[in-house]
Amino acid sequence: QVFVHRNMANIVMPYDVNLMSCLQYAVDYLEVQHIIVCGHYSCMGIQAAFNKENFASPLENWISHIRDVYRTHLKELEKIEDPMAKRRRLVELNVIESCRTVYQMSIVQNRLKQTDPVQPFATPRIHAVVYDVADGTLK
Numbered sequence: 001q002v003f004v005h006r007n008m009a010n011i012v013m014p015y016d017v018n019l020m021s022c023l024q025y026a027v028d029y030l031e032v033q034h035i036i037v038c039g040h041y042s043c044m045g046i047q048a049a050f051n052k053e054n055f056a057s058p059l060e061n062w063i064s065h066i067r068d069v070y071r072t073h074l075k076e077l078e079k080i081e082d083p084m085a086k087r088r089r090l091v092e093l094n095v096i097e098s099c100r101t102v103y104q105m106s107i108v109q110n111r112l113k114q115t116d117p118v119q120p121f122a123t124p125r126i127h128a129v130v131y132d133v134a135d136g137t138l139k
């Protein structure tokens, strides 16, 4: 069974009350063992952030988080010459950064501390996944 929350460009922000409510319900009440942050290649939200165009609020505010990811990984991304490959890597980095944000949330940290020490790994485990809409593969 999968409990799903979706938003534009799979951005994880602690001030997103919808996302935080879903996460709290999944972790505290459903006691999920795994959290998957799934992005996808050819994401128009990533594409919008990748372009230098300044959108009006609230879209500009939302995708500014992806531009923050770009700035954080500027050295790596600037080495990629192919624009398509660069956008694909930005999709992956956005998922990784979203996973880091999930990991740092108190809802998740509190559950991790409660994991029975005899278990092989603390739960919930967080997985970074990218879906390729072109061929249906998960990376």
Ligand SMILES: [Zn+2]
Binding pocket: 008, 009, 010, 040, 042, 043, 044, 045, 046
């Ligand atoms: Zn998308």
